Amino acid sequence: MLTANHDQRSFQRxxxxxxxxxxNAQERVEGICRNISATGALVEVTSGQCQLDEEWQLVMPSADNNVEPLKAIAKVLRVDAGSTTDVIALSLSAVR
Known part of the structure; x- marks a missing residue:
């Protein structure tokens, strides 16, 4: 028997x-990536740092100096505001 997969995403996270x-041209924000897929990421940043529809250059440094960091254009799709941190849903494009 197959179990139902309630997660209807196109890509696994x-x-x-x-x-x-x-x-971006004005600022730099550090955060923690909680999950990632081929087209999106969920990150945690200090409250008030990111706004809906903003575009950012995302860089995920590599733990190995011989491997280039992951880079992508990230657009803010959702901001779940918290008291000290916000959880930000990002759409990723131009991933390299």
Missing amino acids: MALDTKIILA
């Missing part, structure tokens, strides 16, 4: 707990 950097 991979749970992470790794540092990321979001940057």
